[in-house]
Amino acid sequence: MTRAQQTLSIGLLVASVYMVAFLGLAPLPAKIQDDIIPVLPIWAIVSFGAYLLFKLGYGVATFNDVPEAHQELMREIQEARADLQKKGVEVD
Amino acid sequence: MATKDKYSVLLPTYNERRNLPIITWLLERTFTANNLDWELIIIDDGSPDGTQDIAKQLITAYNTKSQQRIVLKPRAGKLGLGTAYVHGLQFAKGNFVIIMDADFSHHPKFLPKMIALQKEGNYDIVTGTRYAGDGGVYGWDLKRKLVSRGANLFADTVLRPGVSDLTGSFRLYKKDVLQKVITSTESKGYSFQMEMMVRAKAMGFKVAEVPISFVDRVYGDSKLGGEEIAEYLKGVLNLWMKV
Numbered sequence: 001m002t003r004a005q006q007t008l009s010i011g012l013l014v015a016s017v018y019m020v021a022f023l024g025l026a027p028l029p030a031k032i033q034d035d036i037i038p039v040l041p042i043w044a045i046v047s048f049g050a051y052l053l054f055k056l057g058y059g060v061a062t063f064n065d066v067p068e069a070h071q072e073l074m075r076e077i078q079e080a081r082a083d084l085q086k087k088g089v090e091v092d
Numbered sequence: 093m094a095t096k097d098k099y100s101v102l103l104p105t106y107n108e109r110r111n112l113p114i115i116t117w118l119l120e121r122t123f124t125a126n127n128l129d130w131e132l133i134i135i136d137d138g139s140p141d142g143t144q145d146i147a148k149q150l151i152t153a154y155n156t157k158s159q160q161r162i163v164l165k166p167r168a169g170k171l172g173l174g175t176a177y178v179h180g181l182q183f184a185k186g187n188f189v190i191i192m193d194a195d196f197s198h199h200p201k202f203l204p205k206m207i208a209l210q211k212e213g214n215y216d217i218v219t220g221t222r223y224a225g226d227g228g229v230y231g232w233d234l235k236r237k238l239v240s241r242g243a244n245l246f247a248d249t250v251l252r253p254g255v256s257d258l259t260g261s262f263r264l265y266k267k268d269v270l271q272k273v274i275t276s277t278e279s280k281g282y283s284f285q286m287e288m289m290v291r292a293k294a295m296g297f298k299v300a301e302v303p304i305s306f307v308d309r310v311y312g313d314s315k316l317g318g319e320e321i322a323e324y325l326k327g328v329l330n331l332w333m334k335v
Contacts, residue, residue: 003251003290004333052245059241064228069305073196080117087153090146092110 098129099207100186100267104176105134108194109141115194116150116162122200128207135180136166174284177274181267189265197308198262205302206264216269216297219255219289220262225303227257239321247328251335253290255299261285262304269297278334283327290335 001009020026021037028037081091101119105112116132123130134147147164154161165183167176177191188210192198198220206218221227223244232240247258265273273295279287293299 002333002335003331007332052249056238056241056245059223059245060234060237063223063232063237063241064226064305065232066228066230066305066307069199069228070230070307073199073307076118077114077196080114084113084117084153089113089149089153091113 096129097188098131098186099123099188099190099203099264100184101130101132101190101192102177102180102184103132103134103192103194104173104180105136105139105143105147105194106170107139107141107143108136109139109143109146111194111196112143112146113150115196115200116154118196118200119203120154120161122203126204126207128204129186130161131185132162133180133183134162134164134166135176136164137170137176138166138168172280174274174277174280177270181271181274184267187267189267189270190263191265191270192262195308197306199305199307202262202302202304203264209300209302210264213298213300215300216266217289217292217299218264219257219299219301220260220304220306221255221257221301222260222304222306224256224301227303228305230305230307243321243324246325247286250328250332251286251290253293255289255293256301258286258289260304273297279327279330283324283331286327287331287335290331294335 018037018040021028021033021040024033084091103112103115108115112134119130119132136143136147144164144166147162151162151164163183165180167179181189188207190203190206192200202220206220209215210218222229223241229237229240244256244258247253251258269292273288273292276291276295277284277287289299
């Protein structure tokens with residue numbers, strides 16, 4: 001099963017369950033049927049979008065910077081060049 | 093230890109004249125310091141800048157009669173990353189294969205950590221990640237970080253691969269695992285590394301991650317244009333449908 005098939009199957013399942021609720025085919029308390037069910041899809045989409053945006057912002061904010069790694073690398077390059085030149089390897 | 097482990101590093105190169113000697117030096121130092129059996133297979137795609145001459149100098153400097161540490165297996169021209177690995181894999185004598193970039197973005201100092209982790213859990217693949225733990229980057233401005241995280245989030249949401257860094261190409265594989273995965277991979281370019289990981293996970297292989305620091309562009313520029321981004325998005329969707 002591909003990811004696409006998996007996603008679409010789950011999507012279809014969720015849609016069917018929702019349709020049952022939306023069309024009033026299942027007995028639900030009036031408050032849920034009238035106030036919640038109709039807006040559930042848009043609520044779900046907006047919440048999902050907000051969640052993704054939060055993940056993105058958090059990811060960028062916590063993206064580690066490693067200046068020490070850069071400095072260490074510069075030092076190693078110097079060391080390497082000296083050693084390699086001794087061994088007869090051209091280093092530009 | 094019952095069997096002796098040997099680590100074959102596959103290094104595809106194109107115009108890496110400046111980076112090649114340094115990366116070789118770093119690899120040699122790391123493997124020797126950790127008492128690991130290793131070899132380096134350089135797959136050069138006919139570089140016009142003399143990369144192969146440097147490779148030959150390195151061979152003279154590092155190889156001994158008993159230990160042919162460095163091997164040069166060139167190709168006639170730019171034939172693509174995937175086929176470079178397939179080509180190099182034929183000559184790999186080790187039971188483990190390491191793939192990495194030649195431009196220091198993948199620092200050999202992380203190899204002992206990857207190797208130790210692999211042994212701990214007998215993982216099929218150990219991959220470096222820039223996004224988790226104390227992994228990180230150097231010199232990236234906000235735009236680059238945003239694009240990178242955004243791209244990763246997109247791939248993560250669409251593919252739900254279970255690895256934090258999907259486009260990373262600093263990986264340690266068991267040789268037979270790499271062979272199996274690479275023969276089933278079809279993408280080219282950017283998507284290639286992603287497809288390998290997604291397919292590997294789909295095949296049920298055990299994957300572990302090691303945070304790495306990614307210090308790139310020591311020599312040279314980066315270009316991340318709109319076209320590359322479009323290619324990437326197409327690649328992710330393609331994988332969504334295929335795997």
